[in-house]
Amino acid sequence: MQIDIGINETNRTAIADGLGRVLADSYALYLKTHNFHWNVTGPMFQTLHTMFEEQYTELAMAVDEIAERIRSLGAFAPASFSAFSELTSIKEERGVPAAKDMIAQLVEGHETVIKTARSLYALCNSSDDDATADLLTARIQVHEKTAWMLRSLLEG
Template sequence: MGTSTEIDIGISKKDRKAIADGLSRLLADTYTLYLKTHNFHWNVTGRMFNTLHLMFEEQYNALALAVDEIAERIRALGFPAPGSYSQYAKLSSVKEETGVPSAEEMIAQLVKDQEAVVRTARELLPLADKAGDEPTVDLLTQRMQTHEKTAWMLRSLLQ
């Protein structure tokens, strides 16, 4: 056939690997936050039940879409996307919650976790920018904007 399966998108393999590794951390953070938000959706109680139940559902649905986008970007760069709980536990800066905290504690944890995802994305941004990886820069910018806004909205509930 004579076709090449080598990736030639104008970014070196070394840079693609470093970016994919950073995106893997972002994927782990995002997936862990997805799972935690879904858990809180199921288990929230109290005065703000309906508001939080619906808000958490909206957030975990958005996170599910983000997980797919991040994983597909890793694949487009030519590397496998991590996809197991054990990999995510090693890579994620977001800590899982195994108990059932109060509604206010759920909100406080999610604020902290949304901001952790922003920091992970922000850490990767200069590398992607330096490598000329505009699709990843765009993805990271969108993720930071979404997580910063979500953290702000959640934080507003605590005031």
């Protein structure tokens, strides 16, 4: 059935493609955060273990919301490790870094998601896609706050 939501097919496809990059970055960050939750050690173990769990739980909900928005636009959401690895800008961590390095990597990951999400605003605005713009705004707010909280652990 034809989709008629007031956004032309070309723009819906471009927005969905951009959301696919946001989804891939978010999923890569989810995996990294979950990895760090499992593997963190040191004097801040309990604090970081709990904080990372809260963060990956939030990200798990977010990836579902982003994927469902892609589907609402009439596209299929990327949903494989290979697709995510092609689309993400977040570097995979294959080792077990020290706790402070974990925190720094997560700050960088949240900032990456923010920049990827921000890159879609012009297209959303020119396409009158307020729903995607609202989703991106909410995601950016979460990632900015999380990056700030993580960054504060590295200060002093």
